[in-house]
Amino acid sequence: MNVRCLALCAVTIVIGMQVFAAPEEVTVLAYNQRDESSLVGALYKDFTKDTGIKVTVLPIPGSTADYQRKIDISIASGDTTDILFATNPIDYVKNILNGNVMAIDDLAKSAKLDLDATYGKYINRYKGKVYGVPQSPTYWAVFYNKKIFDDAGIAYPKGYWTWDQYVATAKKLTNPAKRIYGSFMCNFDAYSYMIANQKGVDGYKPDGTSNFDDPAFVESVQFMADLGNKYKVQPSYLEADSKKLPAESFVTGNYAMCFSGTWLFSQLSDTTKYPRDWKWGITQVPVPDAKSKINVGAVSYVMINKNAKNPSAALKLADYIGKNIYKYTNEPPALTKFNKGDYNKLFKDIAVASNGSVTAANIYDAIIDNGLGYRPEKITGSVAAQYKAIILKEVAVTYIGQRSALDTCKEIKKQVDEAINATAAK
Amino acid sequence: MHREEAKAVVIFVTPFLLGYLMFEALPMVSAILISLTNINSLSGLRDLHSLGFAGLSNYAKALSDGPAMASFGRSLLFTLYYVPALNAFAILLALFITRSFYFTKFVRTLIFTPYVTNIVAVAILWGLLLNPYGGIVNETLKLMGVSQPPMWLYGMRTALPTLAGISVWKDVAFQMIVYMAAIKNVPSELYESAEVDGASKLRQFLSVTMPMISPTVFAMVVTSTISSFQNYALVRTMTNGGPGDASRVAVINIYEQAFEFNRFSYASAQAIMMLMVIMLITVVQWRAQKRWVHY
Numbered sequence: 203m204n205v206r207c208l209a210l211c212a213v214t215i216v217i218g219m220q221v222f223a224a225p226e227e228v229t230v231l232a233y234n235q236r237d238e239s240s241l242v243g244a245l246y247k248d249f250t251k252d253t254g255i256k257v258t259v260l261p262i263p264g265s266t267a268d269y270q271r272k273i274d275i276s277i278a279s280g281d282t283t284d285i286l287f288a289t290n291p292i293d294y295v296k297n298i299l300n301g302n303v304m305a306i307d308d309l310a311k312s313a314k315l316d317l318d319a320t321y322g323k324y325i326n327r328y329k330g331k332v333y334g335v336p337q338s339p340t341y342w343a344v345f346y347n348k349k350i351f352d353d354a355g356i357a358y359p360k361g362y363w364t365w366d367q368y369v370a371t372a373k374k375l376t377n378p379a380k381r382i383y384g385s386f387m388c389n390f391d392a393y394s395y396m397i398a399n400q401k402g403v404d405g406y407k408p409d410g411t412s413n414f415d416d417p418a419f420v421e422s423v424q425f426m427a428d429l430g431n432k433y434k435v436q437p438s439y440l441e442a443d444s445k446k447l448p449a450e451s452f453v454t455g456n457y458a459m460c461f462s463g464t465w466l467f468s469q470l471s472d473t474t475k476y477p478r479d480w481k482w483g484i485t486q487v488p489v490p491d492a493k494s495k496i497n498v499g500a501v502s503y504v505m506i507n508k509n510a511k512n513p514s515a516a517l518k519l520a521d522y523i524g525k526n527i528y529k530y531t532n533e534p535p536a537l538t539k540f541n542k543g544d545y546n547k548l549f550k551d552i553a554v555a556s557n558g559s560v561t562a563a564n565i566y567d568a569i570i571d572n573g574l575g576y577r578p579e580k581i582t583g584s585v586a587a588q589y590k591a592i593i594l595k596e597v598a599v600t601y602i603g604q605r606s607a608l609d610t611c612k613e614i615k616k617q618v619d620e621a622i623n624a625t626a627a628k
Numbered sequence: 629m630h631r632e633e634a635k636a637v638v639i640f641v642t643p644f645l646l647g648y649l650m651f652e653a654l655p656m657v658s659a660i661l662i663s664l665t666n667i668n669s670l671s672g673l674r675d676l677h678s679l680g681f682a683g684l685s686n687y688a689k690a691l692s693d694g695p696a697m698a699s700f701g702r703s704l705l706f707t708l709y710y711v712p713a714l715n716a717f718a719i720l721l722a723l724f725i726t727r728s729f730y731f732t733k734f735v736r737t738l739i740f741t742p743y744v745t746n747i748v749a750v751a752i753l754w755g756l757l758l759n760p761y762g763g764i765v766n767e768t769l770k771l772m773g774v775s776q777p778p779m780w781l782y783g784m785r786t787a788l789p790t791l792a793g794i795s796v797w798k799d800v801a802f803q804m805i806v807y808m809a810a811i812k813n814v815p816s817e818l819y820e821s822a823e824v825d826g827a828s829k830l831r832q833f834l835s836v837t838m839p840m841i842s843p844t845v846f847a848m849v850v851t852s853t854i855s856s857f858q859n860y861a862l863v864r865t866m867t868n869g870g871p872g873d874a875s876r877v878a879v880i881n882i883y884e885q886a887f888e889f890n891r892f893s894y895a896s897a898q899a900i901m902m903l904m905v906i907m908l909i910t911v912v913q914w915r916a917q918k919r920w921v922h923y
Contacts, residue, residue, distance in 0.1 A: 271887055300669065300890060440782055444759045588889060599872035604784050617695070 227256040228515045230285040231276070233269040237261035241468060241530045242523075249522050255515050270296065277302045277507060284516035288334060288503040291326065291578060292586040298328050299584075303505040305331035309517045321524060322538030324501050334503030335520040336536035337527050340463035341499045341569040342487045342579070344368070345470070348559070349480035350375055350382055350458040359459075359485045362495075362573065365397065365425065368459070368488040372435035375458035385429060385436035386457035388449045391590045392498065392579045393461075394597045397422040400489055400496040405581030405589065412589070412618035414611050424607035427600050439601030455480055461487065463499070463579075464569060467532045471555040481559035486572040497572065498579035501536055534569070545570055588621040656903075663687070663896035686897035696898060698873065699881040700905065702788060706877055707856040707909075709792035714852050715845065717796060718803030722811055723833070725804065743801035751865035754794050755781070781867050787875040795862055799855070803848050810844035811837060842921045850913050854906055878902050 236242050238259045246257040262269045266289045273286050277300075286302070288294040297303045310317050310332070317325055317332055324336035344359065351358055354375050359367075372384025387393050395405070398418035407413045430438030436457070437447060450469040452460035453476040460466070469476055489495050504520040506513055528535040532552045534545070549562035581589050592614055600610040666682040690696050725736060742750065757765050758780040769777040780790045814837060822832045838845070860879040863869060869876035869884075878898065886895035 274890065275887065438761075440779075441761045444755065444761050444763075444782070591884070591888065595870060596872055598870055599784065602779070602782050602871055604871065 226254065226512060226515050227258060228285060228512055228519045229258045229260060229283045230519070231269075231273060231281075231283045231287075232259050232261050233266055233287060233289065234261075234263070235465075235468065235531075236287055241472065242527065245523065245526060245530045248526075249519055253518060253522075255518065257519065266293075273297070273302060274300055277509065280509060282507065282509045282511045284507055284510040284512055285519060286505050286507060288505055290500045290502060290580055291582050292580050292590055294326060294334055294503050294505070295328065295582055296587050297505055298333050302508060303333050304508045304510070304513065305333055306335070306506060306517060306520075307332050309506070309513055313514065313517055313521075315517070315521055320521075320538065321536050324536035324538075326501065326503065334505040335517075335524040336501045337504055337524045338465070338531070338533040339499055339501040339536050340465055340579075341534070341576075342461065342463050342497055343568045344485050344487060345452055345460045345462060345466055346483045346485065347452075347455060347458050347480055348483050349455075351483075354458075358483050361486070363485075363488045365488045365490055368461075369429070369433055369435060372429075372459060373433060376435050382456055382458060383436050384458045386447075386452050386460045386462075387426070387429070387436060388462065389439065389442060389594075390449075391581075391593045391597075392500075393426055394593055395419055395422045395581065396498065396579075397425055397490050397494075399498050399577055399579065400487075401494045402496065402577070406583055411622060412615040414593075414615040414618060416611075419614075420607050420611045423597055423600055423610055426597070427603075427607060430601070431603055439598060443598075450476070453478060464533060467552055470559075471532050471552060473555075473557070482556065484560055484564055484568040486568045486574065489574070495574045496577050497569070497574040498577050500579045542566070542570075585618060585621045585625055589618050592617045592621070659896045659899055662893050663900050665893050667893045668891040682893060686894050687901065689894065690898050690901060695873065695876075696878075696881055699876050699878045700902070702873075702876060703857055703859075703878040703902070704905075706788055706792055706859060707853055709789050710795055710856045711849060711852050713792065714796045714800060714803055715848055718800050718848070719807050719841075719845075721800060721804045722807035723837075726808055726811055739804060740801040742798045745798070747798075747861045748865055750794065750798055751862070755866065758790065781875075782871055784871060784874045787867055787871060788877075791859070791863060791866060791875055794866070795856075795859060798862075799852075803852065806844060806848060807841065810841040814840040839922045843923060846913070846917050846921045850910055853909055853913070857902060857906055 230236075230246070232238075232242075234240065238246065238261070243259075246259060249255065250257055260283060262272045269287075269289075270293050276283070277286075286297070288297055306317075317335070321336045324339055325332055326334065326336070346358065348358065354377075356371065356374055359371060368385070375384035376382065392399070395414075398416065398421070401418050403416050403418040404413055413419070427439070429436050430441070437445070441447075449462075450466065451457065452462065452466065453469050455478055470482060487497050504523050506516045506520065510516050524536060527533065528548055529551075532548065532555060534540075534548065537544075540548075545566055546562045549565040552565060553560050553562050580586070581593075583589070596610050596614050596617070599605040600607050605613075663686055664682060664684070666680045721739065725732070725739070729735075757763055760766055760777070760779050760782055763780075765780070766777040778786045778790075781787050783790075818836045818840070819832055822836050827835065857879070859877060860883065863875055863877055863880055864883075867875045869880040879902075882895045882898045882902070885891045885898065
């Protein structure tokens with residue numbers, strides 16, 4: 203075989219490898235609301251269409267706590283799945299501290315992605331580095347069932363209101379004969395200290411110890427317990443836990459109001475999975491008093507596995523999710539250049555999907571233009587995971603009426619301080 | 629032994645030995661080694677340069693860890709509820725079932741069904757029955773005039789004994805089968821002579837049956853004591869250690885330390901401590917058998 207022939211063969215082989223090479227692929231470890239059967243499934247398909255990069259989704263069943271546990275173990279054992287999600291700032295920091303994820307500053311620079319310009323205030327820097335692309339910041343709001351309000355002859359809530367007014371409204375709407383509760387709230391940790399958070403009280407004292415013995419936290423825990431046990435306007439903790447009421451129970455139509463994050467838009471927009479014959483409304487969150495006009499929320503993140511096989515493609519998908527997820531789930535995005543017009547267009551899509559329940563203006567007024575400040579909904583810090591676990595474990599004892607809120611808060615402070623000392627001693 | 633026999637022994641024993649080494653001995657040795665190191669974070673697990681010998685510091689830390697020691701205490705309390713109830717109930721059932729009556733086989737099948745049922749199904753079933761909010765047990769108690777029925781799995785004082793009770797219900801069938809075999813092996817002449825001597829049924833049970841089946845009782849008490857510490861699945865599915873810490877037994881605490889807070893060495897130390905507690909109890913039981921077991 204002469205040299206020309208050999209050269210021709212070599213070129214043919216190289217060209218053939220380029221043409222017939224396996225397409226680039228990104229793998230995703232997904233929880234329920236981000237797997238292929240969710241509204242985000244269409245996003246993955248569109249990403250493949252736009253970029254030619256194949257997306258393989260590995261769903262993790264169970265709760266987000268199960269999801270986070272799976273991530274820890276998988277990545278510790280060398281899993282090379284590219285993308286994982288942190289559903290809240292606690293898990294974001296946990297993934298960083300566990301060494302699960304890589305900083306994406308350099309990757310973004312090479313890909314010419316200006317994360318600050320795109321995501322601005324939603325970027326979360328840990329020791330000066332960015333570890334995740336923000337997506338879907340949540341705001342809290344009160345969603346309400348218009349049919350229940352109409353049947354009771356009560357005017358829809360609108361504008362500034364307090365928690366006392368919320369309880370008074372819920373009492374008027376609660377109808378045991380029709381099995382209707384005036385209110386529904388989940389059992390997330392953030393509910394337990396919502397009032398303290400709205401009053402601007404931090405989870406840590408200036409000396410770094412837990413601040414959970416502050417009277418604002420005691421008031422907060424007591425309020426949550428009273429909603430179910432004293433005022434009886436919502437299922438008690440005992441009822442909710444024993445019946446395993448899901449977080450999206452509002453869509454069943456048995457609750458007049460639901461104090462929840464805007465992640466509920468996703469369920470409210472999905473009338474196939476959650477069919478209903480009633481319309482819903484939205485209004486801003488109640489506040490403790492006129493001095494505590496704060497709303498809360500959390501940003502979730504798309505992060506890249508430290509062992510990722512294809513980090514560049516993973517960043518492309520992460521950025522695609524950050525920029526486009528709102529088009530599929532109707533959750534507000536974490537984009538700096540999302541202006542009032544963009545919000546109204548998004549909220550118009552939600553309004554259309556709501557079948558006339560709400561208007562774009564209703565939503566905008568409830569969560570954006572409500573005259574309220576904004577604070578992170580979670581207590582984070584170096585013992586964020588332990589803090590959350592301790593709060594969830596201990597407040598349950600007060601919620602089932604077996605310990606006072608004051609004693610519970612003291613116990614939480616004691617245990618969190620022990621965790622802080624143990625972490626500092628490491 | 630002839631060479632051929634020796635070969636046969638090696639061939640037959642090797643699969644078990646390999647399995648035992650891979651799935652029992654090696655993990656146990658690994659757990660002991662991990663408990664002597666400082667792997668208390670996920671990054672520590674990956675970065676071998678930071679791996680260091682910690683000696684017995686994890687053990688010392690566990691001994692001074694109030695919640696950890698309290699969880700060991702709850703495990704012991706669970707054993708105190710579980711073992712006597714399980715064996716007493718199993719003996720009574722065995723006595724009942726050794727009689728002949730209509731539908732004996734059907735009743736035996738019913739008794740054995742919980743033993744073969746998946747633990748999650750058991751958790752769902754008992755969660756529904758004992759639901760303090762409209763569960764059939766409490767509704768029945770209310771109809772019977774009990775105004776404040778127990779909170780069962782949601783009570784600070786009732787969660788642990790309720791879990792022990794459910795565990796007894798699930799496991800009693802196996803113990804019953806073993807006791808049935810033991811009772812059937814008691815020579816009938818002993819009962820005849822006791823009857824001739826005017827012994828009542830209760831006296832026959834106490835003076836004939838129990839001494840004769842005492843080796844079996846000893847074996848069942850030892851094995852049920854060991855298995856009482858292996859209650860992770862039941863506690864996790866039913867109460868997850870709650871309410872508060874009311875049912876937080878040692879295995880739940882160990883799991884949380886390892887897989888929620890990634891303190892692998894610390895969790896391993898507690899697991900080895902639990903092994904030593906079980907061994908100590910077993911040694912005490914072996915020594916005490918001389919006083920009450922009749923061979």
